Amino acid sequence: MIKRIQLLVVLLIFLFIFDFAKNIREGGIIHKTLSYSAEQNSSSDCNSLSNCTPIFSSALILPTPTLGIPENKITENVPVDEKINAPVQNDYCLTVPVLTYHRIQPQSIAVEKNQTAGSVDNEIFDQQMAYLSSSGYSTITAEELINALRNHTGLPAKSVVITLDDGYENAYTYAYLIAQKYQIKLNLMIATGLVGNQDFLIWDQIKEMRNSGLVYFTNHTWSHYAVGNGSYEKIQYEIQTAKGQLEQYTGQTINIFTYPYGSFSPNAIQILQQDGFIGGFSTIPGKVQCESYIMTLHRTSIGNSPLSSYGL
């Protein structure tokens, strides 16, 4: 009888622990979903893309953009079809890692603002850039990579492309300062409608970075729009508005695209090519870049670990 009671007590304790652990796990997921949910729009802070409204200085009356789910939520669970972007016969390919960053800021601020997903600590970013510099890597622009693929030319040994998505203000306050320190090139993927919002770059910072010769810009739509869906007119509007604004403020030709949320489709690619775009970056992981998929090149998402752990 005593043995039975002991067994029952052990079973109850086990069930309690199991249930507790399950709640923690589910709680974590719920919390994560909420922190990026569009329902949080009541906050005037612009801590995540979902809280931000594109603003314009032009006299044009523009529609209110529809912001989707921020990409660091979408890209987490998107299954990658291995057959997408398989090299074809007689393809021209180069092994060039394209590193993806979003925010560069102290980890304490990332925690405070609930931005740890997609944020790399500025001191770690500094160490990562120091590593590239001391290991003989050449940082190149998105344009240099795409031109090499188009023209079937080579690139410096150990070429690497550093990309920062969305145009957060810390691309200027942290990443750009570190880029100057090591004389490395950065590529900023700008959603132009977010420029000037709280926590995002302003046009003067973009101009200054452009004039340094260290920073190259690509089109990331106007409102951070997932171009894999939507009407021809909407996609065209998003691409052309951002292109016009970036060209106006940077003086740089804008003919390379970066898909918000990694969302693309044959339709979007066709529109981009009609508009004169020569290359694009997806969120499909991989270091091999081929001419056959020049409109959906591969990238490697970087976090707070040493770059050697990402195969560099």
Ligand SMILES: [Zn+2]
């Ligand atoms: Zn983005």
